Amino acid sequence: MSNKIMDGKAIAAAIKIEIAKEVAAMIDADVKAPHLAAILVGTNPASETYVVSKKKACQDVGMTSTTYRLEETVSEAELISTIKFLNEDPDIDGFIVQLPLPDHINTDKIIESIDPSKDVDGFHPQNIGRMQLGLPTYLPATPFGIAELLKRSNIDLDGKHCVVLGRSNIVGTPISILLSRKNKYGNATVTLCHSRSKDIGNFTRQADVLIAAIGQPDYVKADMVKPGAIVIDVGIHRIEDNTLEKGYRLTGDVDFKSVFPIVDKITPVPGGVGPMTIVSLLQNTLSAAKRLIYQ
């Protein structure tokens, strides 16, 4: 593989081995294995896939996992009582509520009802606030994965200009904050661009590190990238392509083919940010089991 490629799949595999060793050591010391639970409401196929791959990732590292399935028609009150049950169950170290939820349920209210000490998705406002304050917290999985990918690729962000495209609650906004903090990942000068920004190319061309999380296939073209930049592609889109046997190709928010020749390093799609995300959830679950964030 070209040494320009930031191989998220390989880095994630290495982190998984580290986690598996820690879990094995806990079991050797007669501490129970970390236990991650997931609440899955309804039968959204994408959600099913995510929950299955989280379960599989747990198995790979020796963690216990349990899925709680609730009907699409479950009431908000019933969902909250399931959450309260998991909040109080000492056997569960952390849990997630797989999103999206059905329309009749207030997602913000659901997330706020999770005990922050078990919120391994890092979506509870208290954990988000702690990240902003530089306090110990569960980092949301995708920003956590991006930060680890940069760090393990020996990219030092100190004083670099990082431009983030997209201000979503789960990727763009938190990564923009995380990389500007005074911490091991951070110290970058960060510009956050979004749908209302004018002349986005003017910003992206100044970026030492460009993080594309804008949700539009092939949005970033070569003429928007500074030669020698580091490019992180958070998007993943399925594009119809009848010249291929499977009928589609996967692409990201970056037009990889045109951008690749001019960058210093770039993440591929798939195999870049994606694998880092799921391994970050495992890291948070391990931190929860070891009571590293909350005592």
Add this chain to the structure above:
Amino acid sequence: MSNKIMDGKAIAAAIKIEIAKEVAAMIDADVKAPHLAAILVGTNPASETYVVSKKKACQDVGMTSTTYRLEETVSEAELISTIKFLNEDPDIDGFIVQLPLPDHINTDKIIESIDPSKDVDGFHPQNIGRMQLGLPTYLPATPFGIAELLKRSNIDLDGKHCVVLGRSNIVGTPISILLSRKNKYGNATVTLCHSRSKDIGNFTRQADVLIAAIGQPDYVKADMVKPGAIVIDVGIHRIEDNTLEKGYRLTGDVDFKSVFPIVDKITPVPGGVGPMTIVSLLQNTLSAAKRLIYQ
């Protein structure tokens, strides 16, 4: 006054009149007046001054205020039990713990022990996280004041490039997030610069709106500002000056004299951001009394 000057004092006075009217209407409707409490530990002269001016501001608008004074030597546990008392006292709508606290007290722990629904300083991680998520919250006073000052000066940030100097937890970081949100204050493209940023002038010269909260007197010079920019000066410093009878002059983070001629608008020091800050605390207290943020 030059129409280039953003007169925080006058705008704050106007907001105070609005708040006083709302408080009077509550009392007319036989609802008790909003009640703000402050906990003051020790006898730090600056803290004394702040608490006195908050008390005075409450009086001006008809709110009730109470100060709880604790000895410098108070234990963390005693301070927390005072906080718990206020958390539970139904007569108190909101309260603040005046910072800084003595070194033997863990400030993060103290702030997290405040009930978020009474945290009118907006310092609790949960309220900070809610701001980031765009949920109803108590905005921290200085960012709230800056945002209102811009709004009431009819400055539309939509799509503008806003550069923030300084990443403190109480000013730089939250204002950088607030102005990038999809809300009535926001939609700006925001760059956050700080002590580790390189070539800060390169960023500030691109700013349509420049917010200086870097804590260094006269840091921003004319050659760092784009002609026609809006400049918000958050700093306030007392500089020795024996040519003046009082022996000092006040200045901000901006070298006002050199910058004034080239800007579109600028805040003075004093009389710019300062008066907006205290009035923001009153607005949060009113929101608390009216249960606008938490039910």
